[in-house]
Amino acid sequence: MNNLFPNNIPQLMQVLEDWEYSRLKGEKLPLEYFTNQCPEYSEQIRRCITMLEDMDWLMEPVPISRYANIVDANSSLNSNFEQEYNACCKEFGYQLIEPIGYGGSGQIWKAEGLGGMPVAIKIISLDNKLSMKEIRALDLFKTIRHPHLLSIFGFWFKNNKLWIASELADNNLYEIHQSYLDRGDSGIPFSLLIKYFAEAAEAIDFLNLQKHRLLSGLDSFVQHGDIKLHNLLMAGNSIKLGDFGLARCIGPETNNHSGYFTTAYAPPEYFEGKTFPASDQYSLAISYVRLRAGAFPFSDKPSEVIASARFRTPDLSKIPSSERPHLEKALARNPRERWPDCKSFVRALKHCAT
Structure with a gap:
């Protein structure tokens, strides 16, 4: 590589x-x-x-409204479709309510658990090449708990599909940012943005820098592997890191990785066949720039990302000058030159406003 x-x-x-x-x-x-x-x-x-x-399948989840011309809620086809899915869920104590998203990783439905508790049900065909990664991730996250990690309640196999029940998020940082733009604002206010990223940093450091006892009995550090705006979820009034399908065990340096990052958020070492604990930090910094500047610091075109990953320099011209050195450090080509942890990185950004 x-x-x-x-x-x-x-x-x-x-x-x-x-x-x-x-x-x-x-x-x-x-x-x-x-x-x-x-x-x-x-x-x-x-x-x-x-x-x-x-x-290619690492597309962003698409809201169900985009599929209105394909999935008609009143059609007999969709009615049969829901009946089949509901039968699979009721057996395990869940009632499907409505589909809320589609993506390369499968379908996501809003549902109710015992006592009317709102949950999300993710449905992945076992024929999907992502299914084995999701199954592996369940070993990592079924026993891991943190206030800023989306909780997994259970999973089961039925009708050649993997079904995952998890905490239901209200929306994600991309959608929150868009709601501010739609109101005529420039984006999420800095004080709120820093709060959200500080919470995300806590979750990432918890995964990256602490050893976790897995269902397999092994102790390991964990890399999320797909930090991006659509996976920084809002549940209640706090950020929850979600979508663990690409998570994996890591050491100080991992060679010949089998994981994936979404191209626009991927660190340069990924394209050299390596990942480090600081790889998630790089993706977090990309996410911050995307919201703070309104654009990615590099081209998000996949062909350009792969071809120039080793040489590119971030465009931080739309970022306040006091924040740029901290972002340049988090986006360093050499992962060993980045911040020692995500909390230190976000803390440095916060101090720019004081």
Whole structure:
């Protein structure tokens, strides 16, 4: 993996952009079509495209309203669909209410548990390549508890699907930010933003820096592996870190990882086949910049992210100057040069307002 990036970055980027354009048009061109454009880097191109294909299902969850023309609540097809799902849930003490999102990881439904307790039910086909990652994550998180981690209540297998019952969040930081913009504000006020990120930092440090006893009996540090705005959830008045499907056990340095990050939030070491405890911190910093500046500090185009990950410099021009050094440290290319923990990083940002 260390030779993933050739020196001729513009040439590689052009090939990856051609691949991305063909994918968006729905064309199914063979891999050789792209490797033949630059034969001297055919192996790097093959690995980059494979990585992009693996990341393709890491789309953001889409609200059910986007599917109004596909899923008609009054249709007999959807009625049968709900009856089947409700039968699977009632057996385990849950009543489905309504679908609230779709994404590469499956479907999410609002439901009720015993005593009318609101819960979220995530449904993943066992044919989905993500299902084994979700099952592995359940070993990590079924026994881990923290005030700022979304709680998992239980899971079961039925009709070739994995069903996960968890705490129901109200919304996520992306949606909260959008609600402020819709009202004509510039975004989440700084005091609230820092509060939310301080709570997220607590949860990330809890996972990254403390050993946890897993269901398997092993003790291990844990990496979330997919910190992003859509996984920073609001439940009540506090942030809860959610969606643990990409979480994994880690050491001081993990080589040949089998996990994924969402491309726009992925640290450069990920593209070299490594992850560190500070990899989640990098993604948290990307999330902060996205809200504070209104844009990502790098291009979020997958082909450009992969091609330039080792060389890119963050654009922090829309961030207040007093905050930039702290963000530059959290976004350091070398993970060993980042903050020792996420709480120190967010604390430094908070002091910029005092």
